[in-house]
Amino acid sequence: MNCLFEMLFLAWCKQYDPQTFPQAKDYGLYTFREGLQLGLCLMSAGLGAWTD
Known part of the structure; x- marks a missing residue:
């Protein structure tokens, strides 16, 4: 995970x-x-996919 x-x-x-x-x-x-911006972008992309 650290490598990622x-x-x-x-x-x-x-x-x-x-x-x-x-x-x-x-x-x-x-x-x-x-x-922080990257984390928020990834979270919003994940939540968007989750709600579809």
């Missing part, structure tokens, strides 16, 4: 770039927001 999450993370979030994210905290906030 890592593959989703690498496909969904861009790689760490010090010029884009000068502080590690900025990259952490970015990945948290993207991960």
Whole structure:
């Protein structure tokens, strides 16, 4: 399962770039927001399929 999450993370979030994210905290906030968005998208897709 961890392998699946890592593959989703690498496909969904861009790689760490010090010029884009000068502080590690900025990259952490970015990945948290993207991960939350991915989770909500997957949940809504699952709920949509479940209600059909």
